[in-house]
Amino acid sequence: MQPPSFDQRHLLGIEPLHPHEITAILDLAETYVALNRQTEKHSDALAGLTQVNMFFENSTRTQASFELAGKRLGADVMNMAMQASSIKKGETLIDTAMTLNAMHPDLLVVRHPHSGAVDLLAQKVHCAVLNAGDGRHEHPTQALLDALTIRRAKGRLHRLNIAICGDIAHSRVARSNLILLGKMENRIRLIGPPTLVPQQFAEFGAEIYDDMREGLKDVDVVMMLRLQKERMDGGFIPSEREYFYRYGLDADKLALAKPDAIVMHPGPMNRGVEIDGTIADDIKRSVIQEQVEMGVAVRMAAMDLLARNLRRARQAEAR
């Protein structure tokens, strides 16, 4: 087995990562979990570097998490709310990249409503790019923070039965998780109404269930997804209440999973639509709060590793 090392210029998705690179990020993130729990939370891993958060799509949680991660590591962090500015004025993504290059950022965190847009931007800028979610494609830091949460709760990140439930079709979180958990050799079940679960995912080795009770039997981890109402063209499900009846996580359905199964949700939750409020708040089962905590640590680790590679590459260039 290769020792954990991380050899990437960008973090555009989970797909290009090797399992040992995933482990490298998670191992480093563990140290940042410890740091974040101290009163003095500062490190200077990113001191002198400029981090730009560009969000072409609304986000509070992810953006705050990246901002905090950057600040704790000593970077100069700037937030650009792109949905409000230049694209409204007709600037193309490439022009935005050119403008950015002139500002010499070192780390660029991007969220965009279209799949592949972050890849496109990464081809044109001179800094390390982190994908904070592109369309329905990938959301790598979410999958990494989920992985860290699972590893801490279960003591391992392999040979687990993991159910991902809900709106798989429109979810980049589901894609990144499916790829990551697959790479780490887990059994993955996708649960949801067939209108929201593309059958092609069976080709990635996932088992597909449209009966949630069947699908939850003996799983170690239950990952719920947000029912992304804003992504719906309309007509994927008959109503929210019927959805909750068939696919909402309640105590009854959860009882079919292993007794020590954990419940996860990337947030923000729709209580009473995909998850019963009491389950979300049950500290014995729900690790939803922990996921948020791991989010900051994982993002610190990812940016730290990318910054190391960036510094190394620039030194090599200067020589």
Add this chain to the structure above:
Amino acid sequence: MTTLLHNARLIDPELGTDAPGSLLIAQGRILARLAGQQDTTAILAAHGLAAADVTLVDCNGKCLAPGIVDIGVKVCEPGERHKESYKSAGLAAAAGGVTTIVTRPDTTPCIDSPETLEFVTRRAQADAPVNVLPMAALTKGRAGREMTEIRFLMDAGAVAFTDCDHVVTDTKVFSRALTYAKSCGALVMAHPQDPGLSAGAAATSGKFAALRGLPSVSPMAERMGLDRDIALLEMTGAKYHADQITTARALPALERAKANGLDITAGTSIHHLTLNELDVADYRTFFKVKPPLRSEEDRLAVVEALRDGVIDVISSMHTPQDEESKRLPFEEAAAGAVALETLLPAAMRLYHAELLDLPTLFRALSLNPAKRLGLASGRLAEGAPADLVLFDPDVPFVLDRFALQSKSKNTPFDTQRMQGRVLATYVAGRPVFAQRKA
């Protein structure tokens, strides 16, 4: 002027032959077709010609085939001349061995009245070195509500009627347009696709689209569109051409419709014959075409259908797009690729892969489209127009998109290794292109 193209390898799609021979051309037509390798003086003597009156062209054993008749070329006049003009499209066609371009009406504004058609025809005659035959819109504004003046447009030179990638969704409107077109003897070209199912799609549904998170359309949408059109053909008896059949699931219906005696033909694009969905790789927008690239199984099924004659025509579906409309996230990027100049080299991939022989390829590139439009070209028969392409099927090269004649450079074949190059193109016996000696 009389020209003797001798020492050639004649690719004759009509006879299905690939054999040595020579062509004697005069007054824009093929005067005589001679089999085997004959002495040039003997040929001239047999036709009572003096050597001084004849231009001799030694083909050096390279392939001489009827020039390509390309149905569905987009020239961006009027409206977007910066993407492609009649001059640049004409030069690109000549460089690609395309002797007749059949243009699409999806310009801005679209070609839906005799007046715009006359403008286009005038521009084409002034600027293009190859034959240009325009198609006109089937409905006004390609909006699918009222039919265009089909008779007047035919009188002004329209050879077929199509709303291009706009599907006429209202079946009542479409059936009336088909019925009316039939009374005029007009050919209607349609884009078989279920518009509801394919709305917003940028890829074909499957493992690749799922992984890339792209909005996708089931390949079934093409079959549904074709099934609907076939039902309307049974109803109206119109003359119909499907612009692009690209999926295996649509083929049985097409075959059945032909067997039932409907007046139906079908084309496919060179991109769907030579590329598949995986070529999109990391969201490469030059590979975004409409309909989207399909699976490898579909591609092979379409190649087979072409060999068996179920699919009749290969088109370039030449669609120029400027850099700005392509340098965008995949979903937002414009669809389409330029292909006039890459049509023949790309088609040679099928020949070198031993999937199709040269006469079969030229049946789909030249003979069938000419036949469908009632043209005398597309053949090597005596008396046929001397629209010809001389090419070397074997010469390798690496494609540089900036070397293309087209104003737009959006080709998926950029930097790819190709094999097969046009050496010379003749339109009505006149050389319109000659490859510079390397």
